[in-house]
Structure formats: structure tokens, C-alpha cells
Amino acid sequence: MAEVLLQAERLCAWYGAAQILFDVDLEVRRGEVVALMGRNGAGKSTTLKALMGLVPRRKGGVRFMGHDLSRAEPHECARLGLGFVPENRRIFTDLTVRENLAVGRQPPRRWPDGSAAPAWTEAPLFALFPNLAEMPERPGGQMSGGEQQMLTVARTLMGNPYLVLLDEPSEGVAPVIVEQMAQAILALKAQGVSVLLSEQNMHFAELVSDRACVLEKGQIRFAGTMAELAGDEGARRAYLGV
Template sequence: MTTAKEVLLEKDGVLLEAKGLSAWYGAAQILFDVSLDVRRGEVVALMGRNGAGKSTTLKALIGMLDKRRGSVSFLGRDISKSEPHHAARMGLGFVPEDRRIFTDLTVTENLEVGRQAPRRWPDGSEAPVWTPERLFKLFPNLGEMPGRPGGRMSGGEQQMLTVARTLMGNPYLVLLDEPSEGVAPVIVEQMVHMILELKAQGVSILLSEQNMHFAELVSDRAYVLEKGQIRYEGAMADLAGNDEVRRAYLSV
């Protein structure tokens, strides 16, 4: 059996893997035998129309759904039965679409809520370490308002804050749900820069997205969901050039 140490020592080792993942909301089945993986240092796009099951997949991976079936492993360890906070302590970050910031807390206080200890790769080298000061350089808008309550920020600024708060946990991998949805173009540009910077620092990302242009700018590989099933997987460049698949599963 591959150990977490062996997984992390491999430059392109699989950090997160799901096999045969199914999930339900009450009696309604939303996911059907979804299998995917994310390797160290890559950005993977999970694409599909509204209602395809993208957000449900991310929630199922981190353990936010009561009813799920199949296997999920992170760093070589089974997290199929784990609670979300257990996965977070292991270094699996989650940025929800609905943000969930603390509106009464300031930017700085929201960041402190997410703080975890620095992490190291098994070879002793440091994993990416995030501090408020470093995050303010990555998100200059936040650096201009450290004392502002979360409830007095725009939607795009709240989105940035949610990402920054997750990074305070020093994750190895981030589940990022619809970062370009409903925010201004200038914020979308900053999100692209942020994702590329995270990748450069060695952070892996599984990105739920339906904006093809956005996904193409940042992603290495892609999975396409339709009605809770994986219909396509391959290199992002191949998906961008495949008109038939894009018309069938991504066109509105």
C-alpha cells in the first residue's frame, strides 16, 4: 500500500483520488460513480452546466454530505468516512461558492479563524506557508481594508477573503467552487493571477467552473460532468479544441 510519504515525495504523485463516488441529497441521487484524481502541483477543472453536480462533487469529496458511497483518499489516506474538519486538518482546503465569511468580523479576524500551523513535505522541505502579509500582496484589495467587517465588502472582495482564509490553513490542495461566478471582470482577472501563483507555489487545485475561458487560462486537465456523471476527461487544451464535447455538455 502506498503511504502518504511516498505519495508526497513523488513530484507528480496523486494527492486526491475518488473512485466510484456517488452522493445523495435526501432520496435524490446527484452523483453516479464519479472517479477523478488531482496530482501534486496541478490545476484540474471540474466543468459542466448549472446543476451538473460540480458543487456536490466538491462537497462529497470533503465530507459535507451525509449520504455518499465510494472511496475518497487524500495523501494516501482514506477519508471516505471523515468529517470536513478532519480533512481540513490534513491540508485539504475548501472554498465554497456561497463564501461563508463571518460578516461581523474584520478581514484580519476572518483570516485568523483559518490559521493552521505550517506544513512540510516528507522530505523536510517547507510546503507553502501563508501569512496575512503574504496574502495582502496576493490580494491587494484586502490589504487596503484589514479592519473592514466582512459584511461591508463587495461580493468579489468577499470571494477573495474566502480564498485567503482557506489559504491560512496552509493547504496542500484546495477545492475551489465557482470562483468566477457573479464577480466583476477585474476580480476574475485577480482570481486567474491567484490560481497561477498558487500553482507556482506548489498548491494543487480542483476547480469547479463553467466559464470555459477562465478554466482554459489556469487548468492543466479537465473533467466534464453531466447529470452527475463524468462524460469527458483529458488535457484542458484538448477540451478547448473539442467542439463536439463543448456543444454537448457545456453550451447553454
């Protein structure tokens, strides 16, 4: 069985006085895509932000590549090889595509056994996202929402992450971009990059994911293979409304 890269145990998180996550347990293994699913407001984005240290984690543990991230700051998580693609994209609108990619650059990494981890430069990223290859000098602010989404993923990959936290990649973009995003995630998996993605789109999740964890009101209500979730009509109706 593949090694566990990321593990959360009894993870709790708050926004101010409001508790959002309640004892969330999950793990992501090497070369695996895990879908974190649930309705709007279930706690999906908060889970990713809590793992990355972007919201207070007052209880529970987070381990990544053998490191305790329970009190780590976001920049410390990124330096260890944990990538984060936010839902709101947050590209630099005044910088070109090439300049946005340069901002995310980190040195190549190696796995604990000494073998080379996936390394990303501009050329393979342009092959992965042909739309970006056609506009390398275009400012980020002059791109469509879907193109900005691709750029955000590509910029994160310039950090050569072992694992990417990907927040709502199919939300609010054209169907053709959704299809390209699915192909990109499968390409990442083939390279050995792990992905934990927050997603509501059942069809999209089925295309790319090995396993699924379903959140409702900040608690894990279902955990199993993607095929098990697809075949469990009761769970899908109760927690996803599909």
C-alpha cells in the same frame, strides 16, 4: 510524473433520497490545477462537497495524501490539509478582514519527503490580494461580493492546504475580480498548491487549468487536458453549451 494528492473512485453522493453523483472517478496531482466543468445542476458543487465530507458519501472511495477520507468529517479533512472555498463564501460578516484570516490559521505543513509545504501568513496573502491589503480592518459585511470571494480564498489559505477545492470562483463577480482570481490561482500553482475548481466559464478555466473533467447529470463525460477540451467542439457543445 507528479504524485497524486487526491483521488476519488466510483464516488456516489445523495441529497436525501436523490442520488446526485454516479461513480465519479477523478484525481489531482501535486502542483496541478484541474477544472471540474459542466452546466448548472451537473453535480460540480456536490462533487466538491462530497470530497470534503459535507454531503453523504454512501459508496466509493476518497483518498488524500495517503489518508482514507471515505468516512471523514469536514474538520478532519481540513486538518489533513484539504482546503475548501464554498460558492456562497460564508465569511464572518461581523469580523474584520484580519479577524477572518485569523480564524483560518493552521500550523505550517511538510510534504511526505520532509520538505516544507507552501505556508501562508497575512503579508503574502495581502500581496496576492491587494484589495484586502487596503481594508484590513473592514468588517466582512461591508465588502463587495468580489472582495468577499478573495477573503474566502485567503482565509482558506491561512490553513496552509496542500490542495484547495474552489467552488465557482468566477461566478457573479466583476471582470476585474475574475482576472485577479485567475492570477491568484496561477500564483498558488507556482507555489506548489494544487487546485480542483468547479467552473462553468470556459475562458477562465483555460487560463488556469492543466486538465478538465466534465460532468453531466452526475457522471464524468469527458476527462483530458484543458487543451484537448478546448479543441473538442463536440464535447463542448454537448456538455457545456459552448
